[in-house]
Amino acid sequence: MKKVSGEVRSWRLHLRIGLTFAELARRINPIVRGWMQYCGAFFRSELLPLLRRISAYLMRWIRKKYKRLQSFKAAHQCWRRITSRHPRLFAHWAWTPGFW
Numbered sequence: 639m640k641k642v643s644g645e646v647r648s649w650r651l652h653l654r655i656g657l658t659f660a661e662l663a664r665r666i667n668p669i670v671r672g673w674m675q676y677c678g679a680f681f682r683s684e685l686l687p688l689l690r691r692i693s694a695y696l697m698r699w700i701r702k703k704y705k706r707l708q709s710f711k712a713a714h715q716c717w718r719r720i721t722s723r724h725p726r727l728f729a730h731w732a733w734t735p736g737f738w
Contacts, residue, residue: 639684642673646691652698659720662696663727671729678733689730693737696728
């Protein structure tokens with residue numbers, strides 16, 4: 639899990655403000671799906687905190703990309719709206735739709 643966590647950190651998702659949600663999903667979904675299939679079969683409880691951390695990075699990305707969503711309350715409302723409208727946009731939302 640340390641190696642996988644290091645890879646997630648190396649993506650630096652929160653700094654990729656030039657991308658859209660769909661582009662981010664296209665980049666990370668194949669990798670995350672593979673982890674969910676392989677590691678999730680044996681270590682699902684170990685994988686859940688990592689998936690929540692990915693969501694936290696995405697929340698940080700939202701707050702950096704859209705200045706009007708810098709406040710936690712506004713960003714949280716946006717997060718709930720996105721996860722309800724597009725529940726399958728990111729692969730890991732099937733297991734953990736929350737961001738922490």
